[in-house]
Amino acid sequence: MLSERQMMILRAVVRDFTNTGVPVGSKTLAKQLPIHVSSATIRNELAALEEQGLIEKTHSSSGRIPSGEGYRYYVDHLVKPDPLRPNDIDVIQSSLGGDFHKIDEIISQSATILSNLTSYTAFTLKPELKDSRLSGFRLIPLGKRQVMAILVTDSGDVENQTFDVNEKVTGEQLEAVVRLINDQLVGLTLPEVLKKLQQDIPLKIANYLQSPEGFLDIFGDVLTRAAQERFYVGGRLNLLNFSQDSDVDSLKSLYAMLDKTDDIADVLGQPSDKISVRIGNEMTNDALRNFSLITATYDVDQHGQGMIAILGPTRMPYSRMLGIVGAFREELAKKLLDYYRFYDE
Amino acid sequence: MLSERQMMILRAVVRDFTNTGVPVGSKTLAKQLPIHVSSATIRNELAALEEQGLIEKTHSSSGRIPSGEGYRYYVDHLVKPDPLRPNDIDVIQSSLGGDFHKIDEIISQSATILSNLTSYTAFTLKPELKDSRLSGFRLIPLGKRQVMAILVTDSGDVENQTFDVNEKVTGEQLEAVVRLINDQLVGLTLPEVLKKLQQDIPLKIANYLQSPEGFLDIFGDVLTRAAQERFYVGGRLNLLNFSQDSDVDSLKSLYAMLDKTDDIADVLGQPSDKISVRIGNEMTNDALRNFSLITATYDVDQHGQGMIAILGPTRMPYSRMLGIVGAFREELAKKLLDYYRFYDE
DNA sequence: CTTAGCACTTGATTAGTTTGAGTGCTAAAA
């Protein structure tokens, strides 16, 4: 259990360190703190905090920096989200104010805004009814040998892919396949579709197509994309700013992660109602040891729930970041509601 | 004019420096060279080469490194492409051996292969009949409020985009628009289409749609994508390996460039029949000062001409890289011919 | 419980040395 004063000191340590990046010593604290105590007293308290594992030294005679647990305690008990700066409000309003014709444009734009506001890397996920279902499938012949496959889900996602077919495939065959898929698969959730696609469908489809493999590849491709490709990332390059003494390898693995949607999903984790902060070692991914992740969900009424997130150095100004994320989730939800309202009625 | 011996020495300087990265001195050269002369003689020759601006010192008593002009002379007169390593041949064969259903898959895969072989960043452009023309346009209603726009060019490129429309737009209106576009624009080159789109079309389209602006935005969007989005990039992350003492800013501007297709097109420049090498300062782009770019075209008979390129440090082993690029362009052309042969007949 | 005082630790910075690879130049040899 921490005393009032210890909390005050821990808060000051975190704030000072996240601002300056320099380990903070007893004298600095004595000057900053509102109460009037000597540096020796602070030293005693610091020793106590270190005892509890909340702060640590970089070397035996250095100032203190927060430990992972220290950050945890800070965000759980001590931090208060900053109100937005007027300037930030302007940025949000003007960037999100325009006219959009696609949900995805709003979401991807959001990732950019969020990364600009924070100067970190931002993620956005579009709102989603959970367990969205396949609601339609089409094959559209485009030229002598190109066909486009389009897949629509009941949550309004559209995925498509063009591929080349051997001349021998006729329009009727394509139509038969489309009918088959619409009959058998529409209404199922995407994972169910994927499963079925590997089991009974190939046999049936073989009646219409001589070599169904290629076709099934395509369909599976489109399908997995629809199931996964829901992330937008903004400010990728901002990761470079925190490249610890240019550790190229870990940077590479970070960037590799950003390109694998599975991994991102893993990292972002399950949505929870609150704004959640995960700190360095609390994440399974090793490359994220020196990073913190702030995630928040947003609700668009019956249109489901989405997610926004920012990834920055563990040493980030949490109060400001929490303020931004908190405010932005509201703005985004509002914007999306407007959007749906316009196109729905 | 260079003597035989000076050429031999310049070649050795470039080879040694590109291999080791260390400025090379007279003693080292004396040991490596096939002729038997003393280091003092070499020193005299080095002074002569420096006189001509082909090599330079990093400081007054250092060994020599090639200057921009030195590299230029080397690739123009002295280098001979290395034959491929057996291992490299395997990599190409196996990576390009599979079955593909889209040109774009082959091209994008090629960028990956090329970056793996070289451990640099690779670019690939798909073959293209110059001045490809719009050959078809469709609007496909997908749900109550979603429409997909598809655009096909006579070179087989397909671009599409989904957008949301206000309920008020009816199927007939859409069809009217499609008819209009197919009547007026099909057969024109893409730049012509873009131009016309800004002039007379808006008036006519206003007959069918109440607010044509949004729609025209979309169309223009798809169109510019079709005109531009022909590049694939492989091994982006390899740029990190050469981050000179972690100069974050120039790295950032490099990566920003990779995301702007216009810039890439600028940098790659016009196709020429030969394999071309551009060295650091020869490129207009300032961020590329320490890089070299090797570009090569490949021909797929009547299907047009494409391009491959690799971007690496000025200090790259040119003989090996030229070997790889030279061999790969052939393999790629062969593969594409096979592909077209299969789908064409 | 707080605080002044003090001895001690440590990373950073600076200046001075040494080392080694390399150069240019001169004068003799080929």
Add this chain to the structure above:
DNA sequence: TTTTAGCACTCAAACTAATCAAGTGCTAAG
């Protein structure tokens, strides 16, 4: 005229003290 041995000189890099500043823990007194 070209080549070469020899030598003085240069410079970055690596190493060594020496000093500094910020900070700590501990003790003993308030």
